Amino acid sequence: MTDGADRLSARLAALRSVSRALARPLDIVDVLRAVHAELARVLDVTICFFGLYDPPGQTVKVIWQVHDGVELPGGFSTGRRLDQSGHPLWPTAPHSPLVR
Secondary structure (H helix, E strand, O other), rough: EEEEEEHHHHHHHHHHHHHHHHOOOOOOHHHHHHHHHHHHHHHOOOEEEEEEOOOOOEEEEEEEEEEOOOEEEEOOOOHHHHHHHOEEEOOOOOOOOOOO
C-alpha cells in the first residue's frame, strides 16, 4: 500500500471510530474529546479548539480547547473583532494558548 493509501485508510478508520463514539449518549465536551482523540491519531492537533459560530452577532464562542494535550477552559467568545476580509480574529481570552 502507498503512503497516500495508508493515510486514507487511517483517516477512514478515525471517522469510523468517531461514528462509534458518537453513537452513545455524550455531552458536547465528551463529543469534542472523542473527535479530538480520533483526529490526533491521523493529524497534528497540537492546538485544537472547537467553537460555535453565531451569524447575527458575528462571534465565535469557543466551547472546548486543548493545547499540547492539556485541556483549557472554553466558554469565551472572540467578540466582533474581524480582520479586513471579515474573518474573525483569534481568541484573546487570557487562558487562550494563542495569546502570548
